[in-house]
Amino acid sequence: MSLNKYMHPRNRYKNAKPSFLQLALKYPDFRAMTTQDESGKVFLDFKNADALRALTRCLLKEDFDLTVELPMDRLVPTLPLRLNYIHWLEDIVGADETKWGIDIGTGASCVYPLLASKMNKWNFLATESDAENLYHAQKNVANNNLSHLINVKGASDESILTSSVQSFTGTDVFDFCMCNPPFFADHMEAQGLVTTRSDDRPEAGSVSTASPQECIVAGGEVAFVRQMIEESTVLREKIRVYTSMLGKKSSLAQLKEELRHQKVTKFSTTEFCQGKTMRWGLAWTFDSSVTFPRSQFEARKAKPPLFYVIPKGSSNVEYKVHELARYLRQHLESIKVHCYQGKQAKSYTSITLTAAENTWCHQRRFRRQQQKLTSESPVKCQQQASQVSREGKDEVSKASEDTNCVKDGGKFVKLCSNNEDNGVTERKISCPDKKLSDINTNLKRSLDDSLEVEHLKTKRQCTESCEETLSLKDTSTNTRSESDTTIGNANNNNCEAKKSDIVLPETKANITDVNISKKNNSAPSEDDSQRKESIDIESEVISSTSTEVLSQPKEYILKCVMRLKRSEENINLELEWLDGKSRELMHQVFTFLKNKLAQI
Numbered sequence: 001m002s003l004n005k006y007m008h009p010r011n012r013y014k015n016a017k018p019s020f021l022q023l024a025l026k027y028p029d030f031r032a033m034t035t036q037d038e039s040g041k042v043f044l045d046f047k048n049a050d051a052l053r054a055l056t057r058c059l060l061k062e063d064f065d066l067t068v069e070l071p072m073d074r075l076v077p078t079l080p081l082r083l084n085y086i087h088w089l090e091d092i093v094g095a096d097e098t099k100w101g102i103d104i105g106t107g108a109s110c111v112y113p114l115l116a117s118k119m120n121k122w123n124f125l126a127t128e129s130d131a132e133n134l135y136h137a138q139k140n141v142a143n144n145n146l147s148h149l150i151n152v153k154g155a156s157d158e159s160i161l162t163s164s165v166q167s168f169t170g171t172d173v174f175d176f177c178m179c180n181p182p183f184f185a186d187h188m189e190a191q192g193l194v195t196t197r198s199d200d201r202p203e204a205g206s207v208s209t210a211s212p213q214e215c216i217v218a219g220g221e222v223a224f225v226r227q228m229i230e231e232s233t234v235l236r237e238k239i240r241v242y243t244s245m246l247g248k249k250s251s252l253a254q255l256k257e258e259l260r261h262q263k264v265t266k267f268s269t270t271e272f273c274q275g276k277t278m279r280w281g282l283a284w285t286f287d288s289s290v291t292f293p294r295s296q297f298e299a300r301k302a303k304p305p306l307f308y309v310i311p312k313g314s315s316n317v318e319y320k321v322h323e324l325a326r327y328l329r330q331h332l333e334s335i336k337v338h339c340y341q342g343k344q345a346k347s348y349t350s351i352t353l354t355a356a357e358n359t360w361c362h363q364r365r366f367r368r369q370q371q372k373l374t375s376e377s378p379v380k381c382q383q384q385a386s387q388v389s390r391e392g393k394d395e396v397s398k399a400s401e402d403t404n405c406v407k408d409g410g411k412f413v414k415l416c417s418n419n420e421d422n423g424v425t426e427r428k429i430s431c432p433d434k435k436l437s438d439i440n441t442n443l444k445r446s447l448d449d450s451l452e453v454e455h456l457k458t459k460r461q462c463t464e465s466c467e468e469t470l471s472l473k474d475t476s477t478n479t480r481s482e483s484d485t486t487i488g489n490a491n492n493n494n495c496e497a498k499k500s501d502i503v504l505p506e507t508k509a510n511i512t513d514v515n516i517s518k519k520n521n522s523a524p525s526e527d528d529s530q531r532k533e534s535i536d537i538e539s540e541v542i543s544s545t546s547t548e549v550l551s552q553p554k555e556y557i558l559k560c561v562m563r564l565k566r567s568e569e570n571i572n573l574e575l576e577w578l579d580g581k582s583r584e585l586m587h588q589v590f591t592f593l594k595n596k597l598a599q600i
């Protein structure tokens with residue numbers, strides 16, 4: 001699957017693929033790396049680092065008028081990805097000329113500052129800890145006469161931001177910082193011997209060009225960005241927006257967790273889509289005036305919220321938005337769904353629901369067990385319960401307090417949700433009989449609830465089996481190969497499928513000599529895409545108060561927004577997906593809420 005359609009709309013390579021033929025005709029160095037077949041198609045071998053270097057150099061020249069030296073043993077930057085990152089920054093901070101940015105680890109190419117200063121005339125402090133990269137970066141800036149905009153400075157490995165910011169005199173505050181961090185934790189990971197890629201993902205279609213000092217850091221990209229987060233909590237508004245690129249989707253969750261832990265309440269994520277490769281962007285800020293753009297990739301799967309017109313029932317609960325919300329909230333909290341009050345108005349309320357486990361299905365199954373028990377032999381139950389021994393009294397009391405205990409084969413069994421099955425299956429743990437009074441209570445409750453069981457038989461939600469097909473395999477935890485981004489023709493990693501009658505002089509070989517790899521690069525799977533949504537909404541919610549956020553379950557299976565709105569005579573219930581393991585869980589909660597509303 002090509003991700004080019006989700007490239008940033010202003011990315012010049014989104015709709016205009018570079019013509020390898022034209023480039024080959026114009027740039028002899030590039031031509032030397034290409035092959036041509038009889039029909040005139042020009043091919044480039046993306047597994048060859050020299051070919052990638054030649055392509056990047058001539059695109060920098062052709063499209064940005066930049067002359068950039070890329071040393072042999074250093075990372076070759078791919079341009080569509082770099083542009084996606086810069087355009088995302090423009091969306092956050094604005095593209096005007098007065099901006100000041102920091103590029104952490106600018107590399108030998110100094111690619112981000114060179115591109116952004118050419119495109120927007122932005123000012124940069126570019127840092128680099130590797131001596132060779134520092135030398136080349138400074139040279140590249142000077143060669144392009146951009147020293148008045150870009151300051152390249154050496155950095156120590158210990159401090160990522162603090163010492164560079166504090167010792168810099170060019171500006172007091174920065175509009176943003178950006179970073180493409182070293183992403184591997186060790187050589188094993190860098191060489192692909194230990195991988196975070198899922199086994200069924202095809203290998204990368206292009207060669208990795210990064211040297212160990214560029215791509216390896218203790219703890220990998222998570223440790224690196226975690227340190228950025230820590231330093232940002234001291235620097236705070238010195239930098240208005242902190243950002244980093246990430247090579248693995250799995251890093252996002254860990255770093256969002258770190259942000260919450262550090263009480264950074266406003267953050268956002270995005271996807272950088274190009275060719276068959278996806279990368280992620282993380283941004284955070286201490287400035288409440290910053291707004292984060294919505295990811296195009298996420299927006300593609302936005303679905304309308306679940307919608308229900310609340311029927312006007314009896315007068316148990318007044319037919320008013322806030323009365324109904326209070327009623328629903330009580331029921332949700334009774335099944336341990338965390339409720340966070342969001343925006344409120346006279347005829348509107350919004351509550352974020354966060355559930356750590358599936359208590360709604362569990363509850364239904366438990367009630368059904370109770371119903372069965374009631375219909376089977378209440379008298380027998382009572383007789384057995386009356387034989388409670390003195391020794392078992394403590395455990396009896398415990399069991400009696402536990403509403404999940406039901407009778408099974410002469411013993412009480414505890415129905416426990418099995419988290420591995422997403423709280424759907426039930427395990428049975430034996431415990432002694434209950435006291436008669438407790439049994440009566442439970443029996444009465446099960447009779448009360450039997451009505452609700454009927455309601456729960458409705459529709460597809462909370463179905464008999466409560467099946468969850470939660471494929472949690474994270475197939476997009478991409479191991480990065482730095483030359484990962486195919487320019488333009490994403491489905492043909494190493495060829496330009498364009499016919500031409502023009503025969504190039506001095507092409508390296510005939511196409512038959514070239515090993516054309518059609519292997520896919522790291523396309524994200526649908527599973528991945530379903531695991532996160534509406535980060536903007538999340539950041540909006542999170543930004544309200546930090547204490548409330550911390551009391552939410554840290555790990556959750558479902559997060560959604562419940563809204564109640566008046567619309568003329570009616571009050572409508574909406575449930576909108578934010579995050580979690582599967583949307584089916586939200587459908588189940590929706591049914592739970594509808595059933596509660598049907599009872600009033």
Ligand SMILES: C[S@@+](CC[C@H](N)C(=O)[O-])C[C@H]1O[C@@H](n2cnc3c(N)ncnc32)[C@H](O)[C@@H]1O
Nearest residue numbers: 077105106107128129130155157180181182214
């Ligand atoms: C993955 S490379 C990115 C290079 C370039 N920004 C790009 O996107 O092509 C990471 C760079 O960060 C540098 N680096 C590592 N730790 C650093 C630190 N603490 N401060 C500054 N640079 C660092 C490495 O030497 C390397 O050049």
